[in-house]
Amino acid sequence: MVSRRKVLFAVGTVAAVPALGASALPETPSQVRFEHGVASGDPLIDGFILWTRISGLERGADITWQITKDDSFNTVVAEGKVYTDAGRDYTVKADVRGLTPDTDYVYRFLAGPIPSPVGRTRTLPLETDKVVLAVASCALHPNGYFNAYRAIANLPRVDAVVHLGDYIYEYGAGLTDYGMGNGRMLMRMPEPAHEIVTLADYRMRHAQYKRDEDLQAAHARAPWICVFDDHEICNNPWRDGAENHNAGEGDWGVRKAAALKAYSEWMPIRDPEPGRLREAIYRSVRFGKLAELVMLESRLLARTKQLDYAEDLTYIDGKPDKTAFRTKLNAPERELLGAEQRDWLQNTLTTSVHDGVTWQVLGNQIVMAKVNGPDIVKRLGPDAIAAMRNLAPEGARQKLDTFVALFDSADPLPLNLDGWDGYPAERERVYAMIKAAKARTVVVSGDSHCAWANQLHDVTGQTMAVELGVTAISSPTRWLDSWLPDLQLAETLADQNTEVVAADDAYNGFVRLTLTPDEMTGEWMSVSTITSRTFTCFPQRRFSAKAKDLVLKPGA
16 A cells, blocks of 8 residues: 555645645635546556646635545545646646556545546556557547547547647637537537637637546546647647747747646646756656657657748749759758757667567657658549639639649659658658667657558668557548549548558547557547537557568458
């Protein structure tokens, strides 16, 4: 049994705000509520982060947490108090240590006599022969119900939930705002109704998400290991700005700081060490000698501004100068991770392999595979493209012509310049690290709203890793259907790109990743709908790779 005194002391030293001057809870305890559920995260072999948020408080107070091994709470194995106040939006975060490795625990919070919902979590193993991870990304609240989160909560086994970002979205409730077609139909309106910019805005949006019962269920099911992507701040940021940070929205640094503070408050992640930037969220989690999950940060710390075909592609005699564009694209100074994170990654991979860990799993926000844009003439036929041109208005005709020119299969350019395809020199630096460490690497990727199974190679053609890309929890998937309904984009990309074993953009869902000493298995877990609360969840496709060769193969 863990010493209560020991754990109380440990947690007291890491509380975000000291408990000096803590006051009693309101005289009418019924005012105090746990509207946002409970969560755990960042597991260790002897502990984890516990999280909740208290509604109804108007002044600082001490909140009790308790840990047991069953729902009765008759035998509490650890407990402590954490102070919260308006300075952290009345969120509560306890960094618990001193527990037993590889053990399931039940936890709750107490605001005076009022108990929170109950959550389940577990510590990391010292040794294990199996790890099951649910990998998720991209939850646009207005666009649909969080059925995929409910499906994660219902899994018979999940050792941790790995969230690769876009946990929230920044957009407002305007007629043309992202996802608002479904949002109006389902009455899932963003709070606040405008695009979020200030600290109060970001806090309100996080609060809305965490009131969702399906998301609460997934958080209460297992520990989460999270990184932000772009929409936790705003669309497509780089180190000095963002595509969706516009005139009239204030200073970029102020907005970024507000978004990161709210994220730190509202997510079950370990707070940064003193002197460490909130942006530096990269870290690793080891599951015995079976797997090391290495979470990367590729958005804010060091990312060079994304190239843009409309701004950076020049033309000669009306034709795109692809040679000049590739010179810009391949410039060695274009980076995503930065020198400090690259050094950390190299050391982490090297140490992991040296310690005998079988799998090195890179948790990564963006697709790493080389994916050229679709040759729509080859796919649909020249007659179909000609008919489209004749019927299309001038603006759409220009868009179609540009699409054909950019992605002609004789000399195609990458589809997504915001992903690793926009930073090929940085990708090769990561591949060099994998090669030097002799890491057995599985990459899991988010952001794209598409399910992927990719075989990754370096510039010489040597196999580097396998990649599983997750589709979206509830964000839109088929993004070209509105003007090229017969294209079947994901299928076309798989047919026309050698690194893409398979891709699918028909369903929302998540990836279930199972690791054993001999094999990696990835399943596209798909939900039948996001516009009805009645749904089914099913393994749409399975892929596997043996540890001995890392060759990705479709399964039954």
